[in-house]
Ligand code: SF4
């Protein structure tokens with residue numbers, strides 16, 4: 277079993293298949309990125325599609341749990357999902373089917389994931405494992421997706437309950453075991469099953485026990501992800517201001533944190549962002565954000581519709597402005613959500 281520390285390990289290289297079309301596209305995206313062009317003549321290599329922006333839990337540091345996501349609760353329609361996948365699927369390296377919701381709450385999640393599997397990209401999603409009937413588990417294990425991330429913060433009910441408010445620890449662990457055991461019965465290697473743990477003040481003392489329990493259950497990896505504070509105010513407040521609001525959640529051990537406890541700033545930051553050239557986030561209603569941290573509609577970069585006005589958005593005014601700002605590392609007096617990262621930096625993980 278692998279133990280992955282997202283503040284120490286580089287992100288995994290998630291690639292699958294190699295068609296000439298994808299390689300050519302990738303080359304065009306890479307050229308735009310290297311030259312810092314404001315228009316990009318390739319499709320995104322990485323796509324996040326939020327199937328549904330409803331979750332059901334009340335995790336205290338998550339904007340969804342805090343009801344700080346000012347978007348209408350929506351689920352993606354199968355028609356729009358298929359149109360989007362037909363357009364972008366052939367060029368993708370990775371497809372993530374979670375952003376600010378619980379994907380398995382979408383009543384047609386299995387059908388959508390099955391459709392996505394027609395395209396040769398690495399497919400994964402995260403779930404809080406609160407809803408996993410046997411037939412859904414069996415379908416997920418036989419569709420051929422690559423990874424299921426299972427969010428369980430702690431290996432005791434007491435610790436789990438501090439963060440996953442509204443979730444049930446026993447349900448989550450039972451469903452984790454169900455996935456692992458069913459996969460054994462089906463005799464398949466994929467999807468890889470990852471136990472994901474947010475490192476906070478409460479989980480930090482359970483690290484060894486979580487690793488032991490994960491080994492015992494038989495997951496493929498356990499991923500420790502330091503908690504990131506107050507995402508809803510990420511583009512309006514400095515890291516130090518946000519830390520002041522939620523600092524009691526930080527691990528005592530500074531090595532397990534994204535934050536420098538002396539200055540209040542983020543450690544490991546960069547002022548370069550490749551996301552503007554090679555990835556895209558699509559919300560269930562078709563709204564497009566440049567990255568998964570963008571929450572407010574006013575910060576969106578466009579709206580995709582069923583006619584697939586993709587290029588109008590991808591090379592539209594918001595994307596072009598943000599790419600120019602990023603190239604010259606100069607924040608702009610006009611509103612653009614990327615201004616904040618140019619001023620304060622972006623976390624590398
Ligand atoms: S389960 Fe996930 S999306 Fe839902 S509130 Fe918790 S962290 Fe947020």
Ligand code: SF4
Pocket residue numbers: 549550551552566567568569570598613614617618622
């Ligand atoms: S610059 Fe910041 S807001 Fe813009 S895409 Fe990158 S990480 Fe997201």
